[in-house]
Amino acid sequence: MNIPYCKADDTGRIMEYGSLSPYTFLHRLDPAYVYDPVGVTPETHYVSDGMVRERPRMALQRQGQALSGLPDPCAVTINGQPYAVTGGQVELDFPQPGQYQLVLSAWPWQEVALDITISGPDNNETDPS
Incomplete structure (x- = not known):
């Protein structure tokens, strides 16, 4: 064995x-x-x-395009582009309609992957994950 x-x-x-x-x-x-x-x-x-x-799980809370409960600091990767986030929260602002893939990461927390689809010019979210 x-x-x-x-x-x-x-x-x-x-x-x-x-x-x-x-x-x-x-x-x-x-x-x-x-x-x-x-x-x-x-x-x-x-x-x-x-x-x-x-590995601990993030206490992620999501309201529309606002994310809170993030580890401080952490990284939010949007469609492959990483952004540093401090303060445990971020307000996302997507420039145009489309599908966006997000990965939230901070060691040692488990990574979280989200897909967000923005449907129109007013950035309305249509497919929250």
């Missing part, structure tokens, strides 16, 4: 995970590795104080 493991960088980001054979495990004992984590993925977990922990 293989032994699950993960290894994180100095910030706790999981850079490597998988499982080792018992033979490899005995020859690879290393304090930089965490052994026996179950269900670990870099998207949902990180390492803190030698323990695997679930």
